[in-house]
Every structure is written in C-alpha cells, then in structure tokens.
Amino acid sequence: MPQTFTTRTLAVETGSTETVYDLTEACAEFLRDEAKGRSGLLNVFTPHATAGLAVIETGAGSDDDLLQALHTLLPADDRWHHRHGSPGHGRDHVLPAFVPPHATLPVVQGELALGTWQSVVLVDTNRDNPERTVRLSFLA
Template sequence: MLALFAMLAGPAMAQTTLSAESDASVAEEQPSYAALADLLPADDRWRHRHGTPGHGRSHVMPALVPPYATLPVLGGRLALGTWQSLCLVDLNVDNHEREVRFSFLTG
C-alpha cells in the first residue's frame, strides 16, 4: 500500500522537521536544536518585541523550518531512515497550546 502522511503544526509558530538525532525526545541534546539556537538566539535583537525576550525568533523560524511535513507511507509504516523521526519544533515559550493536524491519504 502506498500512502502519504501529512502533519501541520499551528498556530504558525510551531514547525515540523525530520531528525536524525539519537534521541529526538531530548531537544536540548540535539545538534540541530543547538544550530537553531545559534541562528535564532533568544535575545533582544528582534524588532517584534512583545512577549518574552527572543519571542521574535518564533516569527522568523517558519522561513527556515516549515510548519508542515509530508511523508510517504509504505506497507502501513512511515518510510523513514533508520535514525529518522518526525519532530515538532517550538521555540515559542509564550504560548503553551499547539494544535497539530494529521492527514492520511491512500492511493
């Protein structure tokens, strides 16, 4: 069976990504998380300054990491690499509620 799995995170300041890290549940230990923190530091450089310091980076993040992912499904399983997992990335500490939508399309 060939199908597609789609995931959409919202509101607009949460993103989805594939991770090849050894333990995707520990975000602070992932090299990709550290790279995002280096690219988008939580400091006062952002013009969009409501909320906690660094909140503006949450509005820039979708330019680097999209809020959606579409993945193939083969034989009823996500077709991921050996170490890959689908992750939700959310740097916005001001809003603790997120909605994640999943779709499954068979063909």
C-alpha cells in the same frame, strides 16, 4: 481503488522550555488506525506561527544540536522587530521559515517509510505557548 482522505488533530503539550517533541509514534498509531495497509502520503501540519516540523534523528543528541543551531541562527535577543512575550520572541516568528510548519512523508503498506534513524518531530522554541496542535492527514 478510489482515493481516500482522513485526518486527525493531536493536542501536544510542549511545556515552558524550548523542545523537540517526537511525533513518530503518534503518526504510526494514526496510520495503523487509518491507512490499514494502504500506501499513500502522510501530511503533518502545525497551525502555529512559532513552531515547525522536522525529520531528524532523536535521542542521540541531535535534538539538542538542532536547538543549539537555532540559538546560533536565531538568537533570543532584542534584535527582532516583532516584540511581545518573552525576550527574543520575535525569533520564534522567524522559525517557520527555517523549520517549516509542514512535512509530507511516504506511507508504504500502512507504515511510514522513514530511514532507520529518522523521527518526525515538532520543533517549538516559543516558551510562551505550551499548548500546540498538530494535524495528521493521510491520503491514499
């Protein structure tokens, strides 16, 4: 069977607070529509300089733990050279070095091959930009 590639862009509203936004169901829906039982790779990409993607457990406090760890690692204070927007915004531009703007995940027979507690999430610490884009791409 020849390789196929398909892609879709999602608009995500993250609001005015730091957030871990679960994309797992949107990824599964995309694969139901496009993979149609085939195996391949799902690439998830966010074209922003101040957001990233992660695969973590959600709903049991891990999302809050991740945000707290980022506060410890990347404090929102005036130490950053990149200065505009909200106080400490420079750290938002460093975030993608720690939480990359992409993830490539296995798809087996049309479904994400995630572990039991794993979810695909958008990590957004930039309170100045509540509108995000995420691109889902499937390669069979």
